[in-house]
Amino acid sequence: MGRVVVVSGGGTGIGQAVAARFARDAAEVVIVGRRADALARAAAGIEAQGAGSVLTIAADLTDADQALRVRDEIVERHGKVDVVVANAGGNVTRKQAPTDFDVDRPELDRLLKVREHWQGNFELNVLTAVLLVEALADVLTDNGRIVLLSSIAAYRGSGNGSYGASKAALHPYAFDLSSALGERGVTVNVVAPGYIEETEFFGDTITEEWRENQRKQGHTGRVGTSTDIAETVHWLASPGAGHVTAQIVQVNGGAALGR
Template sequence: MTGLAGKVALVTGASRGIGRAIAGRLAADGALVAVHYGSNEQAAKETVGAIEAEGGRAFAVPAELGVDGDVDTLVAGLTEGLTEHTGAARFDILVNNAATVSFSPLDALTEDEFDRIFAINTKAPLFLVKRTLPMLRDGGRIITISTLATRTAPPAVGYVMSKGAIDVMSRTLAVELGGRGITVNAVAPGVVLTDVFAALREDPKAQAALAGSAALGRVGRPDDIADAVAILASEEARWITGQVIDVTGGLSLRPRTFG
């Protein structure tokens, strides 16, 4: 596919998992992809290499999120890479994928952990949007990865709150940026077979039990999420904005059995 030919995308947290799948899919659709990573340079190089091996174009951008100056560092690297590859510091698609996951219930959650979760999952995406708006072309796309957990309320209050804020951010910015034709949406995965759920990959019984809770009868894969992001990044999604798209295979739709 070449539906994104001539477009430029930034995908944060793109060295592994869902982020890598998104970067690969957008590149396959024709976009030049800036592959952001926090600390795993080797994994980012592998992502770029995999994209190039398939005939796509990509470059890596390092920046640790959740620390002072994180957005400044990321934007500086992005500007340098865009200028080198395109001659101009402009792009079309921003995918806020980078996040930290915490399964701490309230009694185990510390203030430091809470602050770090919000710094990475909520503050960084918001201020990355703010800083890159002058670089984002009119008619652009902003897509942020949320989670099903904002609707199912698992005992991980800090993490769920940080993602709930992302849902609100997407709706609010959709209105604020609509005058420029920029769409702003969130994608909410359920359980996906990535490093976050590494133990699940080695436990067929647990996978089967979880699959039984999904309407489509299996556990999610990174490409399931990447395909949804690609749809929202496309021209065909120009009239979709301010939405949180459920991409879970119908997880938790099945009714409970009583009796």
């Protein structure tokens, strides 16, 4: 059997590209997300490239019980996990309008909205990763690999703090995991992308001017692609990267430094 590679958020964007990259190695790929239809479309696309079958599991990884169900389904089908890519995430302030709270004080309404996006982004970016990793930790093989998805926003903010802060929270989690699991040969790393095109992250909010501004911030003359991230994750999961652990690998064409 090939390596069993679990990719959360594997139904779209970066996660789909990561799943497809591992499938090319004849790995047993498992993709997890909330929408069964998005997962089925991604699996069909990967399978159409002749890369073997993909197991899809529809689950909300902010829910501990559902994270355990994910583990149980994987163990039943494959009996082990070799690679975990905790990629599910996003910025709730880009995905949903804030709630119109039924309160008569504008200052309270404002704080309730602040609380909503901080809590939402921590659930979406921290809990989805932590609950998946913790659920799978006991079935992760020796010399296994864990890769968490952060963001350039962890370094330079995201407009209102909560998204970047939630991604930054993954960094010390990775260090602690690396320390705890390292003697088993397990490595734990974080990949922090800059702007990546053609995902569902930004919905339909991107203007040509904004995209051009992103492109100019980097040194490579282009914006990032899901393939850039997939290749980096794939390298971190390779046997040759066995001494690379507790690292944050930024993939942003130099945009974090600017020019």
